[in-house]
Amino acid sequence: MRNTSGILAATVLILLCLVWVPVEAEEEMCVPMGEITLEPLTTEAKRSAVIFPHAVHFDYSCRECHHKWEKEKPILGCSASGCHDLAEMPKSDEGRPVKDPAVQIRYYKNAYHQMCIGCHMQIAKKNEALQASRMPGEAKIASTGPTGCIQCHPKE
Numbered sequence: 001m002r003n004t005s006g007i008l009a010a011t012v013l014i015l016l017c018l019v020w021v022p023v024e025a026e027e028e029m030c031v032p033m034g035e036i037t038l039e040p041l042t043t044e045a046k047r048s049a050v051i052f053p054h055a056v057h058f059d060y061s062c063r064e065c066h067h068k069w070e071k072e073k074p075i076l077g078c079s080a081s082g083c084h085d086l087a088e089m090p091k092s093d094e095g096r097p098v099k100d101p102a103v104q105i106r107y108y109k110n111a112y113h114q115m116c117i118g119c120h121m122q123i124a125k126k127n128e129a130l131q132a133s134r135m136p137g138e139a140k141i142a143s144t145g146p147t148g149c150i151q152c153h154p155k156e
């Protein structure tokens, strides 16, 4: 079950399949090389969809993000059933947000924010520390991705 509401987990893949990774003898996996539009799981989204340049991230291991990938199988989307497939923050029977991190992370927004912003922020923090510890102009600043809301969710 990707999504019950019919919008479907709606990851619009721009399938520029320049790379085919053999998965099993007679099966190949199409790896999107261009931009992937990460659509919200809900029609009540507050923010615009996020354009994700996939191949810009290929200096990292695939499993940095596709952390459940077993190499013999095709890679599943992030909101595959049982993964980050909840369109809302899960609540207890009393209506309070669930505290268990393993449940919270099933809310797709938490998963994306933790992973995307988490990594970009980590690099930005290292850059700051580097700049603070050296003479101006001397620090080698690593490029990082966006950490601000509208950089990822441009106003529509």
Ligand code: HEC
Pocket: 011, 021, 029, 030, 031, 032, 036, 052, 054, 057, 058, 060, 061, 062, 063, 064, 065, 066, 075, 076, 077, 078, 079, 080
């Ligand atoms: C920085 C994180 C990141 C890295 C690194 C990464 N990917 Fe992805 N990849 C994503 C995201 C996010 C999606 C979109 C998933 C979705 O729509 O649910 C995606 C989608 C895909 C898909 C399409 C899956 C589907 O939904 O059908 C394939 C195949 C894929 N990646 C292969 C790879 C391979 C091979 C590598 C290593 C060379 C790699 N990815 C590295 C984040 C990453």
Ligand code: HEC
Pocket: 050, 051, 052, 053, 056, 057, 060, 064, 065, 112, 115, 116, 117, 119, 120, 123, 143, 144, 145, 146, 152
């Ligand atoms: C493990 C670290 C890591 C993760 C996870 C990660 N990024 Fe990045 N991202 C980077 C780095 C490093 C760059 C800078 C790459 C460069 O400019 O060479 C970057 C660049 C970007 C850029 C700017 C690309 C450009 O051409 O300027 C966007 C947009 C972006 N990331 C979005 C995302 C989104 C959305 C996710 C989550 C689906 C994500 N990133 C996950 C490390 C990461």
Ligand code: HEC
Pocket: 038, 039, 040, 041, 044, 045, 046, 047, 048, 049, 050, 108, 109, 112, 113, 116, 117, 120, 145, 146, 147, 148, 149, 150, 151, 152, 153
């Ligand atoms: C590195 C990229 C990135 C940054 C920075 C980022 N987001 Fe997101 N956000 C995402 C992704 C990816 C999703 C899941 C896909 C989607 O909803 O389009 C998401 C989902 C959401 C959602 C749930 C869907 C919706 O629209 O209701 C909200 C709300 C949201 N983000 C708000 C924010 C706010 C507020 C900030 C700034 C504090 C922010 N985001 C910063 C990438 C980012």
